[in-house]
Amino acid sequence: MKTQYLKRIKKWIYTIIIISIVIIDIFSKNWIANHIKIDETKKIFSILNLTHIHNYGAAFSFLSNQEGWQRWFLSTVSICTILVMTSIIIKSKKIKKDKIIAYSLIISGAIGNLIDRVLYGFVIDFIDMHINDWHFATFNIADCSIFLGILILTRINY
Helix, strand or coil: CHHHHHHHHHHHHHHHHHHHHHHHHHHHHHHHHHHCCECCEEEEECCEEEEEEEECCCHHHCCCCCCCHHHHHHHHHHHHHHHHHHHHHHHCCCCCHHHHHHHHHHHHHHHHHHHHHHHHCCEEEEEEEEECCEECCCECHHHHHHHHHHHHHHHHCC
């Protein structure tokens, strides 16, 4: 009985992680949309800017120059990712804690970007890391969550 109770608590903790990251992502994007104009840049540090960008594609603006079909394609990919990873977490009996955390991070990032795609047709990106004139792709909190989840998964598998 006690083991079952602990398992339920652990699953709720992962749910709280997902909800927390989604809320932080939503609030950060909302703050950017309300305080920084599109394509405007605010310098934070020598290597960090906040730049309000609308990304109509996937990571690194992949597919962003298409005619709109990518919105629904990427939304479908996000939904499938969320459902598959959630199913793995729920159904598995002996999944490692690290793997559940990784899946939770990926799920929360997928949800955050899915919300933008469905509501607006694009994802709000704003974190601009750079060294002098070289800029990494602009990203957001959801992207960071997905990246960290993938990083944890690759560390587990090696």
